Amino acid sequence: MQPVRNDIHNSDLPILCQSCESRHQGICGALSPEQLTQLARQTRRVHHAAGEELLGDAMPITGYGNVLRGVIKLSKVLEDGRQQVVGLQFAPDLLGRLFAKESRVAAEAASDVDLCMVPKAAMENLVRENPALEHRIMLQTLRELDEARDWMVTLGRKTAAEKVASFLYLIASHIDPAQGEVTTFDLPLSRADIGDFLGLTIETVSRQVSKLKADGVIEIENYRHVSVPDIARLRVRCG
Amino acid sequence: MQPVRNDIHNSDLPILCQSCESRHQGICGALSPEQLTQLARQTRRVHHAAGEELLGDAMPITGYGNVLRGVIKLSKVLEDGRQQVVGLQFAPDLLGRLFAKESRVAAEAASDVDLCMVPKAAMENLVRENPALEHRIMLQTLRELDEARDWMVTLGRKTAAEKVASFLYLIASHIDPAQGEVTTFDLPLSRADIGDFLGLTIETVSRQVSKLKADGVIEIENYRHVSVPDIARLRVRCG
DNA sequence: CGGCCTCTTGAACCTAATCAAGACCTGTGG
DNA sequence: CCACAGGTCTTGATTAGGTTCAAGAGGCCG
CATH class of the missing domain: 2.60.120.10 (Jelly Rolls)
Structure with a gap:
């Protein structure tokens, strides 16, 4: 506090x-x-x-x-x-x-x-x-x-994988106004909204999130709660 | 004058x-x-x-x-x-x-x-x-x-055809600060720049421009000079 | 438990990217 | 004047990334 x-x-x-x-x-x-x-x-x-x-x-x-x-x-x-x-x-x-x-x-x-x-x-x-x-x-x-x-730039020139990484990084760095980057947070958007933000479908967002999880870049609980053990590893995936 | x-x-x-x-x-x-x-x-x-x-x-x-x-x-x-x-x-x-x-x-x-x-x-x-x-x-x-x-919206949610139409409409409605929409103009951008604006490749831009020409929506001389006989027909192609 | 919602995963398809060749314009020099 | 080099642009064939269609898993609430 x-x-x-x-x-x-x-x-x-x-x-x-x-x-x-x-x-x-x-x-x-x-x-x-x-x-x-x-x-x-x-x-x-x-x-x-x-x-x-x-x-x-x-x-x-x-x-x-x-x-x-x-x-x-x-x-x-x-x-x-x-x-x-x-x-x-x-x-x-x-x-x-x-x-x-x-x-x-x-x-x-x-x-x-x-x-x-x-x-x-x-x-x-x-x-x-x-x-x-x-x-x-x-x-x-x-x-x-x-x-x-x-x-x-994200919408026009990045791949689906880079788009999803960019979104997660955006949230990690904006969700808490008092701190800067944060390593654990709840996603404020549904997969559908994330898709509408990234110019992707729900399915593609879901697949790329699963891939980041499989690669150990993020951990997920209950669909919405995200942990980023090493934020630098997320950042390099932003393209 | x-x-x-x-x-x-x-x-x-x-x-x-x-x-x-x-x-x-x-x-x-x-x-x-x-x-x-x-x-x-x-x-x-x-x-x-x-x-x-x-x-x-x-x-x-x-x-x-x-x-x-x-x-x-x-x-x-x-x-x-x-x-x-x-x-x-x-x-x-x-x-x-x-x-x-x-x-x-x-x-x-x-x-x-x-x-x-x-x-x-x-x-x-x-x-x-x-x-x-x-x-x-x-x-x-x-x-x-x-x-x-x-x-x-154009970058995230429109098709290549709609993107190119949107670009042409943007130029037609901004190129002359004194008038509003204009029906004939020179493209200020190369195909490569148009691609970089629309999040497309040169080839896709070229194909979609050719398609608009084949469909009679626009006329083109010397690659750069464009005429739009009916601007409403262009507008409906913007999505 | 069952219904509803969101999310995930798989398979088939399609749009746009990539790779490749050639056309058209422009400027230069013989 | 024509030949040629170097752009930009167009068009075709192939490939790949993302969408669409489809089914099922997981969570929430009555």
């Missing part, structure tokens, strides 16, 4: 914010204690179970959500139903596109998630009077763009 | 800026005539021939480039040489990632290009004293993120 991080005016902060990761690496770090206190009056903490839809493609955006815990799956579908997962969001990412009238992706809780919801108008007013906040959001957007482009 | 668009204080503007597309749809629209005049003292217009490298992956960024004419290819490579084109930039996009020390992609002139180069420090100072400018850049970044995610 880590003690709650202490910094100036910690005791003046709203209780919910005191231990919140978003204040450190996320967007709330751009706010003064006064702004945080004012904002906290308008936010509410919500929980969604795995599988719940948070935001439909082309649906109006009513607010923004700071991811506190869990994983969110962003996806797009073609008319005939083919689906592609275009991104995952972990704590302390911000869900919802700034100033957009409607979403350009569908968002679904991949695992159980906790969000800190901010009403659309409150967030946008705060951004207007606080350029540093827009700057923080800009940095997150640039990071998302980098991640999307990295994933384009 | 279109007349130069006229607006307030047009005559006060630097000559180079007067007919520049970037003032209308691009980032320079966020600047006052005074700021534009001041900025214009530090910019220089440069030309690059097709194939020239503008920026290497992990190379230090020395400035920003407003695309005035032509197409820029952004790409990433794996250690073993496999390449993926992760984006194209057209006028009036801004080349170069704001505040980053080094680039995360390689940039190459796909066709002959003209750029309006702004020194790194000049642009960053301007951004710091002008939040509206950062806002404009934010909007472009969000657009790039949308495009990257759209392309992830």
